[in-house]
Amino acid sequence: MQFIILIAVLSGFIGLYILAMALNAKVAVPESCKEAYLEAQSCESCSTRAGGCHGSFKDAIEFMKEVKL
Numbered sequence: 443m444q445f446i447i448l449i450a451v452l453s454g455f456i457g458l459y460i461l462a463m464a465l466n467a468k469v470a471v472p473e474s475c476k477e478a479y480l481e482a483q484s485c486e487s488c489s490t491r492a493g494g495c496h497g498s499f500k501d502a503i504e505f506m507k508e509v510k511l
Contacts, residue, residue: 471479
């Protein structure tokens with residue numbers, strides 16, 4: 443009986459996740475954020491470096507403060 447309850451709970455979480463992803467895919471990017479979204483989609487700085495990104499969280503925050511939308 444406990445196994446069936448576990449399967450039901452896990453199925454419920456997976457179902458909620460799939461539903462949230464489907465609903466999120468239908469939401470359009472706001473016009474005020476479209477430029478930043480497109481820039482982020484075309485960013486290749488992490489893939490061009492060996493080993494991925496090496497920038498710190500602090501550097502990312504400073505960059506975001508400089509880019510004011």
